Amino acid sequence: MxxxxxxxxxxxxxxxxxxxxxxxxDGVRRTLRIVGEHIPLDVVEVSSGTRVFDWTVPKExxxxxxxxxxxxxxxxxxxxxxxxxxxNYSLPVRRKIGLAELREHxxxxxxHPDWIPYRTSYYDEAWGFCMTHRxxxxxxxxxxxxxxxxxxxxxxxxxxxxxIRGNSDEEILIATHLCHPSxxxxxxxxxALATHLARELVSRNSGYSYRFLFVPGTIGSxxxxxxxxxxxxxxxxxLVISLLGDxxxxxxxxxxxxxxxxxxxxxxxxxxxxxxxxxxxFSPYGYDERQFCSPGFNLPVGRLTRTPNGEFPEYHTxxxxxxxxxxxSLAGSFELLLAIVDEIETAERYLNLKPHCEPQLGTRxxxxxxxxxxxxxxxxxxxxxxLNLSDGTHSLKDIETISGMPxxxxxxxxxxxxxxxxLERL
Ligand code: ZN
Numbered sequence: 001m002x003x004x005x006x007x008x009x010x011x012x013x014x015x016x017x018x019x020x021x022x023x024x025x026d027g028v029r030r031t032l033r034i035v036g037e038h039i040p041l042d043v044v045e046v047s048s049g050t051r052v053f054d055w056t057v058p059k060e061x062x063x064x065x066x067x068x069x070x071x072x073x074x075x076x077x078x079x080x081x082x083x084x085x086x087x088n089y090s091l092p093v094r095r096k097i098g099l100a101e102l103r104e105h106x107x108x109x110x111x112h113p114d115w116i117p118y119r120t121s122y123y124d125e126a127w128g129f130c131m132t133h134r135x136x137x138x139x140x141x142x143x144x145x146x147x148x149x150x151x152x153x154x155x156x157x158x159x160x161x162x163x164i165r166g167n168s169d170e171e172i173l174i175a176t177h178l179c180h181p182s183x184x185x186x187x188x189x190x191x192a193l194a195t196h197l198a199r200e201l202v203s204r205n206s207g208y209s210y211r212f213l214f215v216p217g218t219i220g221s222x223x224x225x226x227x228x229x230x231x232x233x234x235x236x237x238x239l240v241i242s243l244l245g246d247x248x249x250x251x252x253x254x255x256x257x258x259x260x261x262x263x264x265x266x267x268x269x270x271x272x273x274x275x276x277x278x279x280x281x282f283s284p285y286g287y288d289e290r291q292f293c294s295p296g297f298n299l300p301v302g303r304l305t306r307t308p309n310g311e312f313p314e315y316h317t318x319x320x321x322x323x324x325x326x327x328x329s330l331a332g333s334f335e336l337l338l339a340i341v342d343e344i345e346t347a348e349r350y351l352n353l354k355p356h357c358e359p360q361l362g363t364r365x366x367x368x369x370x371x372x373x374x375x376x377x378x379x380x381x382x383x384x385x386x387l388n389l390s391d392g393t394h395s396l397k398d399i400e401t402i403s404g405m406p407x408x409x410x411x412x413x414x415x416x417x418x419x420x421x422x423l424e425r426l
Contacts, residue, residue: 005196006331012038012192013184013245013330014322020083023122023179023216024048024060024157031178032160035191035214039198045156052226055219058122060155061089066148068102068129070140077131079148083181084318086148087128088120094147102144108133109317116318118183122219125152157223160214162198166206167415168425171231172344173238173301174198175288179216183320186309187217189245189330197337207345207411208236221288225297237262237344238301240289244333245325248307249276256282256293260300265343273339280308304340306333346397346407349426350390350414359387364420381405382413392426 015034021027032043050057066079066086079086087107105128107119113133127148174197176190191214198212215221225232239262250270254263258281270277284290286309292301306329314320361367366383385403400407417423
C-alpha cells in the first residue's frame with residue numbers, strides 16, 4: 001500500500017466536495033464521472049417513474065442558483081457560497097414575501113449558531129433555505145425576495161457500478177451512498193475509499209469477484225436490488241461503507257443474520273489489530289444495509305463506519321467539511337478495509353472429497369506444470385498440503401501458515417483441484 005494513500009483519498013474528497021449532489025441529477029453524474037477517472041465504472045440511468053418494489057424512481061432534480069435578497073438588494077443567503085443553503089429537492093420559486101412567511105421555509109441549528117444544517121425534501125414537494133442561526137437572528141421585519149432556479153422534471157436516477165471479476169463468480173459487495181452535497185464524512189469518505197479500494201482490487205488477481213455500488217441512499221439501493229434480484233444470490237459477503245474519515249474509533253454493525261461469515265471476519269480483523277472498536281447488532285435504521293438486510297433479501301451485509309450517524313454534532317451540517325476528515329483517518333480506514341479483504345480472501349475453507357488416503361493426482365492431470373522442475377515440485381507439494389488440510393476446519397490462511405508455502409502457489413493448487421472431483425469450496 002502506498003504511504004500517501006490517505007492523502008490521495010482526501011484529495012478525491014476535496015475534488016468532489018464542491019459539487020451539489022442529490023438522489024438524482026447532474027451532481028451525481030459529475031461525481032461518477034470523476035470517480036470513473038480512477039476506475040472503469042459503469043454508469044446506469046433508471047427512468048423516473050420506474051417502479052422499484054414499493055417505491056417509484058422520483059423526478060430528477062437539478063439546481064443552478066438560489067438566493068434570498070433583502071429590501072436593500074443585498075443577497076443574505078447564496079447557494080453559490082454553500083450548496084447546503086438550499087433545501088435539497090426544493091421546487092423552483094421566485095417571490096417577494098414577508099418575514100413571517102419566510103421563516104416557515106427556513107432551517108437553522110440554534111445549538112450550533114454558526115453551522116448550516118443539511119435538510120432534504122425528496123418526497124414532499126416543498127422549497128426552503130438553510131442558514132446559520134446567527135444570520136437568522138438578524139433577520140428584520142421587511143419584505144424579502146426569494147429565488148430558487150431549480151427543475152424537478154422526469155429524467156432519471158443515476159448510479160455507478162463496477163464488477164471486478166475474480167477466480168470465482170461469488171461476489172463481495174461494497175456499497176456506499178453518494179447523494180449528499182457538500183458533506184465530507186457523510187459520505188464522500190465512503191465514495192473516495194470505495195474508489196481507491198476498487199482501484200487497488202482492479203490490479204489484483206482475487207479469489208472472489210468484487211462488486212462496487214455507488215448509489216443514492218435508500219432509493220438507489222432499492223433500485224439496484226429491484227433490477228438485480230437474480231444477481232444477489234452470488235453475494236457471499238457484503239459491506240456498506242460510510243463515515244470513515246473522522247477521528248473516531250471503528251464501529252461495525254452486524255448483518256441482520258448476526259452470525260454471517262462477514263460478521264465473524266470483521267470482528268476477527270478488528271480484534272487482531274487490537275484497535276479500539278465497537279460492534280453493534282443489526283437494527284433497521286441507518287444506511288443501505290436496511291435494504292440489503294430487508295427480510296426478503298437478508299443478505300450477509302454488514303456496515304463499517306467510524307463514529308456512526310447521528311452520534312457526532314457535525315453530522316448533517318456544514319461542519320462536516322474538509323477539516324472534519326483527515327488523510328490519517330482515511331489511511332487507517334483504507335488499511336482496515338484491505339485487511340478485511342485479505343481476511344475474506346483467506347478465510348475460505350475447502351473440503352477434500354476423497355479424504356481416505358491420498359487420491360491419485362497423475363490420473364487427473366495434476367502432475368504437470370507449465371513451469372520448470374522446481375515449480376512443478378512446489379506445485380505438487382501445494383496440492384498435497386491443500387488436500388491434507390482441507391478437512392473443513394482449516395482456512396486458506398491456516399493452510400498458508402502451516403505449510404509455509406507462498407499464497408500464489410496454494411491458490412494455483414486450489415484452482416487446479418477445484419476443476420477435479422477432489423475438492424470443493426465450503
Ligand atoms: Zn447522511
